[in-house]
Amino acid sequence: MNFKELVKVNRTCRRYDNSKKVSMKQLEELVDLVRYTPCGANRQSLRFVLINDKEINEKIYDNIAWAGYLKDWDGPVKEERPTGYIVFVSDSQYGKPMLEDVGIASQTISLGARFEGMAVCIFKAYKEEPIKEILELGDKYNIHLVMAIGYPVEEAVIDNIKVGEDIKYYRDKNGVHHVPKIVTEDTIIKKNL
Structure with a gap:
């Protein structure tokens, strides 16, 4: 990988x-x-x-x-x-x-x-x-x-979220662990200054 x-x-x-x-x-x-x-x-x-x-x-x-x-x-x-x-x-x-x-x-x-x-x-x-x-x-x-x-x-997956959405990780009914992560474009506040 x-x-x-x-x-x-x-x-x-x-x-x-x-x-x-x-x-x-x-x-x-x-x-x-x-x-x-x-x-x-x-x-x-x-x-x-x-x-x-x-x-x-x-x-x-x-x-x-x-x-x-x-x-x-x-x-x-x-x-x-x-x-x-x-x-x-x-x-x-x-x-x-x-x-x-x-x-x-x-x-x-x-x-x-x-x-x-x-x-x-x-x-x-x-x-x-x-x-x-x-x-x-x-x-x-x-x-x-x-x-x-x-x-x-355990299986863990990333859920893409926008700034302000719920960041709490959770397990679904199948036991899959979900980890919300803010999308890249919402983490960059300025470019090319």
């Missing part, structure tokens, strides 16, 4: 094939992509905790919120939970990464995972202290996001 096709299929995934385990080597290879990305002042202050242990996965799962717009859904059933997580942290000794650094790193990993047939869900809605305790991180580290990784079992 070309790059635009990769970006278009790189949808957030909330349902995975729990029988397909994400290996530690796969997680390491995804994080390796980040070292090639740009970051503010070349600080490289992001650090990562890689998890593919079933017991720890369950503990992480219990401390994240899965889908704000899907009010009647508590998250994936056991057979559809991710088999890997990457927790993005910073070491206070090296300073806080820029928000852009976290965004670039998470998008790079997300695209890398999708290219390899996996998919991710990026969480900012998580319970930081319990997760730090589960991972035995201590006060030295601060969590910036939690990323679930696995092999997708």
